[in-house]
Amino acid sequence: MEIKKSKEKYDVIIVGSGAAGGITTKILTDAGLKVALIEAGPYFDPADPEQQTQFKPTWASPRRGSSVTRRFGDFHMSYGDWKVDGEPYSSKEDTDFMWWRSRMLGGRTNHWGRIASRLGPKDFKCKDFYDLDENWPITYEDIKPYYDKLDKLIGVFGTKENLPNDPDGFFLPPPKPRLHELYYIKGAKKSGINVIPSRLSVLTKRINNQRGICMFCGQCERSCSVYACFSSSSSLVIPSLKGGLVDLYTDSMVRKVNTDNNGIATGVSFINKKNGKEYSIKSKVIVLGASSCSSARILLNSKSNEHPNGLGNSSGLIGKYLQDTVGTSKQIFVPELMNRKTYNEDGVGGAHVYTPWWLHDKKLDFPIGYHIETSYRNLGMPQFGIGGYIPNDFNKFFGLRVGGYGEQIRKDVKKYWGSTIALESRGGAIPDINNYCEIDENKKDKYGIPVLKFNYKWADTEYNQAKHAQDIYEELAHNMNGIMIGDKPGKDQNYGISTPGSIIHEVGTTRMGNNPNTSVVNKYERLHDVDNVYVVDAGPFVFKGDKNPTWTIMALAWRTSDHIISELKKQNL
Amino acid sequence: MKRRDSIKTIILSSIGASLTLEGCISPLNENVSEKIWEYRYGRTPYEKERDKKFLNAQFFNKSELRTIERIANIIIPPNEFGNINDAGVVEMIEFIAKDWSTPAHNNYGENVLRKGLIVLDNLFENKFNNKLTDCSDDQIKSIFDIISYNDGIEENLKEAASFFATYRYMVVTGWFTSEVGMRDLGYKGNIPNVWDGVPEDVLKDHDVSYDEEWIAKCIDQSKRNETAVWDEEGNLLT
Numbered sequence: 001m002e003i004k005k006s007k008e009k010y011d012v013i014i015v016g017s018g019a020a021g022g023i024t025t026k027i028l029t030d031a032g033l034k035v036a037l038i039e040a041g042p043y044f045d046p047a048d049p050e051q052q053t054q055f056k057p058t059w060a061s062p063r064r065g066s067s068v069t070r071r072f073g074d075f076h077m078s079y080g081d082w083k084v085d086g087e088p089y090s091s092k093e094d095t096d097f098m099w100w101r102s103r104m105l106g107g108r109t110n111h112w113g114r115i116a117s118r119l120g121p122k123d124f125k126c127k128d129f130y131d132l133d134e135n136w137p138i139t140y141e142d143i144k145p146y147y148d149k150l151d152k153l154i155g156v157f158g159t160k161e162n163l164p165n166d167p168d169g170f171f172l173p174p175p176k177p178r179l180h181e182l183y184y185i186k187g188a189k190k191s192g193i194n195v196i197p198s199r200l201s202v203l204t205k206r207i208n209n210q211r212g213i214c215m216f217c218g219q220c221e222r223s224c225s226v227y228a229c230f231s232s233s234s235s236l237v238i239p240s241l242k243g244g245l246v247d248l249y250t251d252s253m254v255r256k257v258n259t260d261n262n263g264i265a266t267g268v269s270f271i272n273k274k275n276g277k278e279y280s281i282k283s284k285v286i287v288l289g290a291s292s293c294s295s296a297r298i299l300l301n302s303k304s305n306e307h308p309n310g311l312g313n314s315s316g317l318i319g320k321y322l323q324d325t326v327g328t329s330k331q332i333f334v335p336e337l338m339n340r341k342t343y344n345e346d347g348v349g350g351a352h353v354y355t356p357w358w359l360h361d362k363k364l365d366f367p368i369g370y371h372i373e374t375s376y377r378n379l380g381m382p383q384f385g386i387g388g389y390i391p392n393d394f395n396k397f398f399g400l401r402v403g404g405y406g407e408q409i410r411k412d413v414k415k416y417w418g419s420t421i422a423l424e425s426r427g428g429a430i431p432d433i434n435n436y437c438e439i440d441e442n443k444k445d446k447y448g449i450p451v452l453k454f455n456y457k458w459a460d461t462e463y464n465q466a467k468h469a470q471d472i473y474e475e476l477a478h479n480m481n482g483i484m485i486g487d488k489p490g491k492d493q494n495y496g497i498s499t500p501g502s503i504i505h506e507v508g509t510t511r512m513g514n515n516p517n518t519s520v521v522n523k524y525e526r527l528h529d530v531d532n533v534y535v536v537d538a539g540p541f542v543f544k545g546d547k548n549p550t551w552t553i554m555a556l557a558w559r560t561s562d563h564i565i566s567e568l569k570k571q572n573l
Numbered sequence: 574m575k576r577r578d579s580i581k582t583i584i585l586s587s588i589g590a591s592l593t594l595e596g597c598i599s600p601l602n603e604n605v606s607e608k609i610w611e612y613r614y615g616r617t618p619y620e621k622e623r624d625k626k627f628l629n630a631q632f633f634n635k636s637e638l639r640t641i642e643r644i645a646n647i648i649i650p651p652n653e654f655g656n657i658n659d660a661g662v663v664e665m666i667e668f669i670a671k672d673w674s675t676p677a678h679n680n681y682g683e684n685v686l687r688k689g690l691i692v693l694d695n696l697f698e699n700k701f702n703n704k705l706t707d708c709s710d711d712q713i714k715s716i717f718d719i720i721s722y723n724d725g726i727e728e729n730l731k732e733a734a735s736f737f738a739t740y741r742y743m744v745v746t747g748w749f750t751s752e753v754g755m756r757d758l759g760y761k762g763n764i765p766n767v768w769d770g771v772p773e774d775v776l777k778d779h780d781v782s783y784d785e786e787w788i789a790k791c792i793d794q795s796k797r798n799e800t801a802v803w804d805e806e807g808n809l810l811t
Contacts, residue, residue, distance in 0.1 A: 403724075
């Protein structure tokens with residue numbers, strides 16, 4: 001293969017344009033550094049009418065939004081899902097792992113749930129509080145200033161609650177709850193379960209003149225054309241491109257980080273997907289923000305004489321300690337929500353309320369808690385499948401005949417529309433050296449790059465966590481005068497626990513620590529083995545508790561960016 | 574109907590899978606080789622090509638399409654909001670027959686949608702000596718009155734009942750995801766607006782209310798355009 005070398009030398013090469021790459025690009029270019037930003041997918045701007053799906057009615061799709069080419073439906077804004085054409089992966093024998101990739105500018109931030117939670121003080125001291133193998137080498141106090149700056153730069157709504165492990169921030173005001181959310185609040189109260197306003201990265205109020213304010217279409221997962229919800233593309237990368245310090249390489253799959261005879265990184269090699277040719281570019285510093293598993297893959301594929309196990313892998317720990325969120329969910333039918341008067345209840349593209357973990361001091365048969373998220377599109381725009389396969393199946397709860405056609409079916413669809421509430425637990429996973437991804441030596445993707453093989457199993461205590469959540473759903477269903485739809489999953493169904501990877505929260509594959517023998521990067525996310533390579537995605541997470549990772553990815557990446565700027569100034573890099 | 578009663582069990586099915594196209598779909602033999610793109614929404618080049626291919630190909634023949642239209646009109650009869658044609662229901666089913674003609678969908682177009690028409694047609698042939706489309710509305714309803722219910726279905730009608738359920742699913746989906754069907758349903762969103770809580774009369778009807786302390790923290794929509802400023806403790810000042 002022909003390899004093209006560019007003569008230009010950048011200050012920094014950033015791999016990946018999602019949450020991590022986006023904030024790093026902004027902070028580094030604001031400091032005047034010359035950056036090459038490499039993205040494996042195409043250019044994407046949610047404001048581009050050719051790419052926009054926001055506000056498109058369901059009938060604009062010939063398949064009425066069904067999920068044939070996009071796993072979460074025709075209007076969902078992710079190019080790629082758990083399957084990407086030509087980019088396979090596998091799982092070891094009796095294990096299963098699902099790996100989501102969004103190949104586009106902004107990556108998964110274009111479709112994410114905008115849940116912008118902070119890790120709490122206990123999550124950083126996870127060894128002390130949850131009896132795990134290691135604490136983070138940093139504390140909440142170290143990262144707090146960056147969470148604060150993020151809140152102000154990017155925006156998040158929420159409320160001050162003074163909870164022990166869900167720290168407050170600089171919040172925009174939240175939207176009022178929807179009707180079914182009031183039912184949830186009421187039901188939860190009966191069991192003494194706390195419910196508070198959600199914390200989502202959606203602008204309910206102006207924060208600057210570059211971004212619009214929420215129009216309450218409930219479609220954040222389609223990425224917002226006025227940039228009211230945060231996407232790395234709309235809110236970080238596209239504005240940064242205007243400064244003239246970024247060379248953006250789209251449709252470019254990074255194969256490896258290149259090193260010299262001293263083992264120092266010199267740049268990266270990537271394949272241009274459009275012409276199939278391989279290119280290499282150079283820089284003083286390389287920052288990987290390709291997502292936890294992709295960055296691990298790049299490092300493991302960057303073998304050389306000086307780094308025979310892969311770059312930065314002298315500890316042999318790259319790929320290890322992979323964690324996804326533990327999830328289990330249940331739909332609840334609430335008869336009191338039948339025959340609803342309709343009105344525009346789209347709201348923001350997420351639940352307006354949620355339950356943070358509430359049993360901190362209780363002795364349970366699992367160490368780490370979970371939070372509960374609720375459904376939000378209860379009166380949302382109908383999509384393919386509205387009414388379900390049998391539109392009046394709930395009739396059986398009332399001893400009425402199930403089935404029929406004509407005016408009766410029409411009436412029944414309207415009767416039951418908006419009468420169900422989905423509850424979903426999102427719980428902390430245990431960091432385990434036996435949960436990992438590694439290079440599958442026998443398989444390459446269509447660009448000739450060796451692919452990943454996963455090995456991931458839930459621990460007994462994680463099943464216990466899921467069981468606890470299902471018990472709570474049953475109690476909440478009762479409190480709402482509702483009923484769980486379908487059997488409550490018992491031990492034989494593993495309490496409905498999610499397939500690892502299906503919650504799309506992979507973290508932990510390039511663990512952070514002070515000891516080079518037991519971790520991959522130091523507390524500034526720099527490889528212990530190589531001074532000029534950093535990993536800024538969720539790879540360095542030691543643990544994430546029940547929290548959604550995006551806000552912490554960005555806070556850490558910002559902190560690392562400050563460190564890189566300072567090191568470059570001191571000419572240490 | 575009162576907002577209170579009691580219940581049992583159910584499973585909602587969902588469909589999703591993707592794979593490359595396979596199968597026996599013939600291109601249109603018309604002079605106009607490219608159907609005008611009436612579906613405008615953000616597609617990737619791959620998706621655009623795939624959809625274009627299906628929109629310019631024909632799966633069902635004219636007689637099959639007439640059968641689907643007839644069934645659809647009885648499952649969801651016309652009302653003041655419109656009819657099955659206004660809702661594009663037959664076009665949607667024609668498209669899905671091609672869209673799901675993949676191994677991942679077990680060649681749904683052929684194995685389910687076309688086969689369903691054959692099974693239903695045979696049923697009418699046997700009973701009334703006529704194709705479904707040549708039967709009267711009353712004749713058709715006399716059969717649908719039996720096969721559209723889950724209970725008391727005789728063994729020899731179970732297959733027909735299952736195909737009926739499939740078509741009902743398609744027709745109900747096609748109706749309520751259309752412009753006219755959404756009006757029928759009463760869906761009022763998908764437009765820029767300012768959410769300021771559940772209407773008062775709805776709260777009253779459901780016997781729920783907003784907690785005052787909670788509401789005090791929520792967005793004052795009259796100040797949404799004022800740029801946010803906080804004090805050092807994170808208290809919003811604007």
